[in-house]
Amino acid sequence: PDDSKIANINQLQMVAGKYRDIRSLLNYTDSFASETTNDENGVSLMTIHKAKGLEFPVVFVIGMVDGVMPNKQGELEEERRIAFVGLSRAMKELYISTCLKYMGKTATRSPFLREMFERRSE
Numbered sequence: 001p002d003d004s005k006i007a008n009i010n011q012l013q014m015v016a017g018k019y020r021d022i023r024s025l026l027n028y029t030d031s032f033a034s035e036t037t038n039d040e041n042g043v044s045l046m047t048i049h050k051a052k053g054l055e056f057p058v059v060f061v062i063g064m065v066d067g068v069m070p071n072k073q074g075e076l077e078e079e080r081r082i083a084f085v086g087l088s089r090a091m092k093e094l095y096i097s098t099c100l101k102y103m104g105k106t107a108t109r110s111p112f113l114r115e116m117f118e119r120r121s122e
Contacts, residue, residue: 059095
């Protein structure tokens, strides 16, 4: 394993633990976005909106939970389009995650996951 990549993930986990929610963490990362480098071996943490128009060899889409993706306040078709943007950024590998609990409550998988896998099996 690449020790520098593991160290980067450990650093991200440590920093993320200091914020009460993902929005606060992303606001923090936006504050130094202009300081990023073009290091091809690095990891970029960004919102789906910031990723629009970009492609990456490997993409992790996290938070595929009902109420997060799709968002409770969002219009379903717009949320589906946003999910597609995130999922289609991957050039080679795409990892999608959901969780059993979110904000201390039992989480329900995003209905988009069911849609994706139903269509794939047809």
